Structure formats: structure tokens, C-alpha cells
Amino acid sequence: MYLLWGSIVSNNNKDDIIKRMAEFLRRGSTLTNLSCPACGSPLFRLKDQTLWCVKDEKKVIVKKRGTEDKKTNNTTYDKIEETLLSKVNKLQNRIENTENTDELQKLTSALSEILTTLEKINKMKMK
Numbered sequence: 001m002y003l004l005w006g007s008i009v010s011n012n013n014k015d016d017i018i019k020r021m022a023e024f025l026r027r028g029s030t031l032t033n034l035s036c037p038a039c040g041s042p043l044f045r046l047k048d049q050t051l052w053c054v055k056d057e058k059k060v061i062v063k064k065r066g067t068e069d070k071k072t073n074n075t076t077y078d079k080i081e082e083t084l085l086s087k088v089n090k091l092q093n094r095i096e097n098t099e100n101t102d103e104l105q106k107l108t109s110a111l112s113e114i115l116t117t118l119e120k121i122n123k124m125k126m127k
């Protein structure tokens with residue numbers, strides 16, 4: 001039991017998270033520009049509109065921020081985030097449509113880099 005937990009919480013599961021994220025995208029969930037309040041990972045919107053943190057494997061409820069909160073200097077980050085999210089959408093389409101394993105691997109690793117960057121941006125925004 002101890003060993004099992006050790007392997008679940010080890011840092012080596014980063015690739016697993018990316019794989020799970022890719023799987024969510026393949027199943028038609030969409031990546032949102034919202035981030036998990038607990039870990040900063042980008043959140044997915046499932047088909048039933050639930051917001052989901054793949055990293056924590058749990059449903060997340062994000063309170064809608066009023067526009068007045070947006071005064072903080074997040075504009076640059078927001079723009080980068082928007083660009084990255086549009087790339088994710090394109091990747092998502094390709095991931096959904098490819099049956100080619102090599103291509104899937106390439107798409108997934110591109111996705112992985114984008115998701116890592118998004119996570120970093122979200123963490124900076126939370127500061």
C-alpha cells in the first residue's frame with residue numbers, strides 16, 4: 001500500500017497528467033482559460049459543463065469574478081493565454097481526427113508544452 005501511494009504522488013506522473021489531459025480533449029472536453037484555485041492547472045469543461053481539474057482529479061467550482069477585479073495587470077498574460085488557448089483548440093481538432101500514432105505523439109507533446117506554459121502563466125497571475 002505504501003509503495004502504491006509512493007508511486008502515485010511521485011513527480012514522475014507529469015506525463016500521465018498530460019496524457020489524461022489529451023484524453024479529455026479527445027473525448028470532446030474543452031480547455032478553458034480558468035485555472036484551478038488549488039494547483040493552478042488549466043481547467044477543462046466537460047460535456048455536462050462541469051469544470052474539472054485533471055491534476056487533482058476533481059470537480060472545481062470557480063466563482064465568477066466581477067469585471068472590476070480585472071484591473072490587475074494581467075492583460076499581457078491574458079493575451080498570451082488567449083493565443084495559447086486558440087492553439088490548444090487547433091491541436092484538439094487534430095488530436096481528435098488523427099489515427100496516426102506518431103502524429104498523435106507529436107501533437108500530445110506540443111499540447112504538453114502549451115499546458116505547462118499555461119500553468120506557469122496561471123501561477124504568475126495568482127501572485
Ligand SMILES: [Zn+2]
Nearest residue numbers: 036039053056
Ligand atoms: Zn487542481
